[in-house]
Amino acid sequence: MGTRPSNTGYYLKEVKTLVKRDISSNLLSVLSLAFIFFILALVFSLGLGSNYMITQIEDQAEISIYYEDSASVPLLIQELEAIEGVMDVTPVDDETAREQMIQVLGSDSRIVELFDHNPFSAYLDVGIRIESVDKISEEAALLSGVDLVRDNKEVLQKLQEISGLIRIIGIFILLSVSIATLVITSHLIRQGVYLNRDSIGTLKLLGAPDGFVYRPFLVNGMLTSLLAGLISLIMTYFSTRYLYSQLSGSLPFIVLPDFADHMITLVIFTLSLSVILGIFGGLMGIKSTKPKNS
Known part of the structure; x- marks a missing residue:
């Protein structure tokens, strides 16, 4: 009962069972994380846009x-x-x-x-x-x-100040999102471990290693965070497209990055962050459920 590829089906089946057993907590966690990632994606998008405008102004000074x-x-x-x-x-x-x-x-x-x-x-x-x-x-x-x-030196200086402010705000929001994601995911995992404590005890009595016992909970945390990231990207897509249309119509002199390239960067950033935070949140949740002497 190690970590062979043949166990993948078992892990996914166990994740499905975990979600069904506490569907309300899983749904609430996904929605909460989705809105958190959405705010982060918007700030990151603003940062990308401002940096692009500054670069264009500098290149075409x-x-x-x-x-x-x-x-x-x-x-x-x-x-x-x-x-x-x-x-x-x-x-x-x-x-x-x-x-x-x-x-x-x-x-x-x-x-x-x-x-x-x-x-x-x-x-x-x-x-x-x-x-x-x-x-x-x-x-x-x-x-x-x-x-x-x-x-246009004053304009460039103002844009640099705004970009710097967005960068600072983005760092604070990134830290807040990371902490919130870790807390929500670890709480979800602890709740899942508690609800399945009898099954976990049985598996341990049968000699199953901790990696085999707790891996479904880790996968659950990662998939929860990833799903939240995907939902946030859907909201970000429509919000960003709306902002592009408004800015292009009312402020045609503003230089914006290519929408497709902009979204690709947002997708890579959001999904990568959601997977990483989901894994670390799951590990924190698992660790917090283990006895201190284990």
Whole structure:
């Protein structure tokens, strides 16, 4: 009666018996863990999204150079390209600037049509290395004909602050979820051991090793946590898809990661965590039922 593969059917049969004997506790545990994993998955999703946006902004870092009407644009482009850290310089005329703003505003772009004239000015779109933004902005502001230098450094800093806050919150929630999962799973296992104490005693009298006796309880804890993880992923899928549709419609300028890749990462993270916590919770529950001297 060791741990041979042929015992798999026995273990699954015993898990089914354990669930039937205390179906209310198992159901409540699954639902409780599902909502806990759902909250964790949402926070993890927000963290992934914010990190992706920051990476995209850093990879596509740029500053906008607005120039005076009397400025020589070709000369200004040449001088900007000579600054260390500048990757490329692209002139954007006033009509293109207007079209870009219409795309950014989305459904609110009708406000642009209220103007009798084009309120947007031509500018130079300067691609840069993000680490050189301060130096480039300072040097660009000193060039002849430059009227205004606008960068996205403050936006990036705010996003980094938000991402850092989400990361801290995520760590606390991860710790809370881990503790809650271990407590719920171990309690479920202890309850199962108590309800089946007579069967366990009989098996031990027949010489069955602890591994054989308690493995069904461990499998039960792991499957309970895994099922909760699967349910949480269903809720996360619909919630995330809704958020994607809302953000894409109202804030089209926000850069979001690919939905399919995003969900694959969430699935791997949630299921891996649920299995690991389920196993450790089961081990804790089993250990707590054994006599101190065993």
